[in-house]
Amino acid sequence: MDTTSIKNLFKLKSIPIETPKEENPKTESDANTESAEESRKRTYHEAGYRDSSRTNGNHSTLSICLDAVYSKFQNEEKEMTEKQQKLKESYVNEQKNRETEIKALTVSLETKEEQLKNKNTEIEDHQNTIETLKSEILDLPRNPEKYNVNATKGASTKFWIGTILLIPISLYLLTFYISTSYSAFFKNFNAKSTIIQSVLDAQAWSKAWNEGLIEGAFVTLIPFVFLGLGFLIHMFNENKIRANYIKLGLLFVVTFIFDSILAYEIESKLYELNKTFDSPPFDLKIAFTKIQFWGIIFAGFIVYIIWGLVFDFVMKEHREKDKIKNEQEIRQKNVLFLLEKINALKKEIEEILGNIGNTKELIIKTRGRIEELQNIIDGVIIPTKDYKLYASEYVQGWVTFIGEKIAVSKSEKQTMIDSCIETYNTNLETVGANTDNQNLVYLSSL
Template structure:
């Protein structure tokens, strides 16, 4: 095999890093970039040929020589300032971007920390408000005026006195109207009955029970009619309007008329028992002259008015207690609402803390990357494609000597060449210039 054939067999095509430009007319004074590269290739080729001649093409020595070649290539690349700046340009730009990223992350972290402080402060304010509300809940029933609540302290003596009076008056009205309604509409009088016995019959309800369902239902339910009228007096009296005053007047008139009817019926039955042939028919004129008639009216009507006034007074006193209760409920609802807000804020704080931790971790990683980039910028970038190109020229020179000057059989010569190529590939693997990393660079910090 001649020298040209061996060289063509071993040569590796390099991938150009820049598109070829149209060559300018060559001048002897200023050599162009193409001639410098060719000169450098030729230098490596000649070095390989020369070193191979000194060692008779020994592949073991080739390994040592390739290490020296790599060191030489590294030193040459270090001296090429402009080329190094160009190779490092992408790392410099990335470093600037990383520094900008750190500034943005730092601002984000500060904002999140400010959010964390604000949320903690908000929780503290809510907790203070809750403590204040709980203190008010305890103190409000004792000192309502302190909190601008226009209500008396607790249940006043007037309330209890009114309630105590209301119970017997209610029982009286029930007894009175059961008896008078039964006497007026269902009872049959006899000559032996006194006026009191005629109006207030102790067995009125039992007699109505025996008389039938209608009778017992009527005398049982009629007291509730008057109690309902008394309740309406209270309701209309709460809103002091002209219409309500008219309604109050009508209620009093209706009650008075109904009591008058009861009194008239009872007095009519008593009059029939005692009249003679000379007695005129019973009418209103006669009824108005009877003391019993007015006694029945006022025994019911006046007591009914008293019941309505006492009931109204008791309800007003109870409303004073309701004011305090209402204020307490308002404060309790505020406590619940603030507690819910605190729970929401605590969840938000957990998220913010997690985000801060992630941001800090990202800042640390970014700073680490900046340090790596700085090491790259401070070091020497070895373009593996270029090294492979020049190393192949060196080995080609080495093999050229073997092909031209070593006098051995064709088989032995091919074995030597194969061993040299294997040593060359091992060297590429060791320096990171293997075929899988042709587009990468190898960094050596000096």
Template sequence: MDTTSIKNLFKLKSVPIEKPKEETISKTETDPNGESLEESRKRTYHESGYRDSSRTSGNHSTLSICLDAVYSKFQNEEKEMVEKQQKLKESYVNEQKNRETEIKSLTVSQETKEDLLKSKNKEVENHQNTIETLKSEILDLPRNPEKYNVKATRGASAKFLIGVVLLIPITLYLGTFYISTSYSAFFKIFDAKSTVIQSVLDANAWEKARNDGFIEVAFVTLIPFVFLGLGFLIHMFGENKTKANYTKLGLLFIVTFIFDSILAYEIESKLYELNRTFDSVPFDLKIAFTKIQFWGIIFAGFIVYIIWGVVFDFVMKEHREKDKIKSEQEIRQKTVLSLTEKINTLKKEIEEILANIGNTKELIIKTRGRIEELQNIIDGVIIPTKDYKLYASEYVQGWVTFIGEKIAVSKTEKQTMIDDCISTYNTNLEAVGANSDNQNLVYLSSL
């Protein structure tokens, strides 16, 4: 079997060589004899394989040991190729620089986030202190309103309750009075059996009005609200002390007095007609003014109406004093709620910042680990396993060439020996990683 046939057979048995990704030394450099350095190196390995095979009669078991020695020789040769090592390590050096820049960027980012975290925590603490202060003010406001520049009288609640207690019976009185007098003035028919008191204050006025019809009962039921509304207007006009309001207030009193006078006049007129004789003159205002009962009806309604308006105004003012404190409390309570929402939002932001800081720290640790790995690679020796595969194949080709040329055995036995050698070769490639996807192996300096 000639050398060419052995090489072709070997190529069929080997795994295709992947094109190296890293830049290596120039393969076109020549030695003093004009042969390229690569060809010279391949020839050297080929000759070594042929020579070693001749010493061991092509034994495949010995080939395994020889290939280990070949790999060690190849490794030592690669160590001596300084320029080639620098080129192989160039990508790792660049990556290390990029990783170091990334570390600086991550460190700055972490410091910024930590400063932001301190700011957020301080903001939460300030809000919490403000909330505690506001809650204390809410409790203290009713006792010391002047302490918080609130112009409100202490004890307003007690005065307010007293006013309400007085206002309720006066309101019931006015309702009873005006129901009775309005019914007597407009709907009641007087007879000789009625006494004066029964004529003015009829205890059954509302029931009689209901029996008389819807209009009558509606009128006597609603008319007290007219006077209560007039009393409410006293309070409204009295809030803003202007000439216009004082004029309106005076007109209001006049209208109320006239209305009470009409009621008194109608009642007194009916009583006068009931007792009138043929000699009696017609009833008029002059006669009405001389009747004590006329003035009694007016003042029983008008004066009490004024009293109701004054008490109502007092109650409303006390309620306003009470509302000042309540309003200030509500303002503070709303502020507390707003600050509580801000605190909850800040706490969520703090959680996100803490998570980001944790992720950044983890990334920094990983990046530093990668920098250490890169430094170990840079300090170590890079073995281009694909190149080794090329030269190892030359060595094995020399080994097999000797078998083909010099071993005197049958063709079948010779082919078996060659197959065993190729199998040993492939096992060696697997052991050193030359058949993997990796382009290079790294031998660390510590090794």
């Protein structure tokens, strides 16, 4: 196999080396005009030819020689400062960008951690406020003045006591006025009935309804007239003005007159039932002398006044109780509002924690990349395509010697060349140069 066929095998352009038989060697001017790259190619080609001549083209020795060639290539590349700077320029720029990114991520991380701290502080403040509000809710009924609430202590207790007293008094008034109104206007007395039985009839309500709709409705509704009058006592007493006092006085007079009418009617029926031929006609003068007359009046009128005063007391205490209750409700609403804010803050904290985790992870990855870039910058970048070019020149020189100088059969010579090519490909695989990626570099830290 001649030199040309061997070079075609590698598919790379090379410059033939000088041999002792070469009749037209390059002149000095030609060498000066030769480029640095071509000179370097020639050097590797000549080194391959020379080393092959020393080992008779042994492919096993070629493997060792290629390792030495690669080490030589590394040292040469290391000495090429400008070329290394140019090769490392993209890595330096990337490192600067990564360092800028680290600074931005660090600032972002600090901001998020400050936000997290503020959110936790805010939650803690809200929780303390909630505890204070709950304490105030419990303490308000006992010490309303402590919280600038114009209400009476123990208003709730007094309210319930007044309400409990109001119920039996109301039932008493219902019973009394149903019975007395029936006795005064509808009942027929007889001599066998006692005074108590004549005034208070246990069956007055049912008897009134049996006698007719009007009678039943009258005795049923008349107690509510007195209860309504008692309610007016409370209403007039709320605003302590002269007009209301006059109205209140007139109200007492009207109620007293109505009770007097009921007592007069009942006492009149009792008098007619027991009078003799010598008895004078019943009139107010006689009525005023009867104990039963005054007993009926005060049994209704006094109790009615008591009911009105108790009702007024209950309403006042309810108003005081409402003041406290309103303050409690305001605080309870504030508690619920703060709880909602705490839940919202917790969701924000979860989101911030997720962002912090992602930022820290990104910082770690970026720092790792910076370290990788620094290793590249500190090391020697080996352009694999360049090495492949010069290694091929070396092998071409090696096999050129085999083709020209080894005196063996053609088939044996081809076998030797094939073994050398296989060794060459193995070396490219080992150093990572046997790839089609033009940007692939091989890093070696020296």
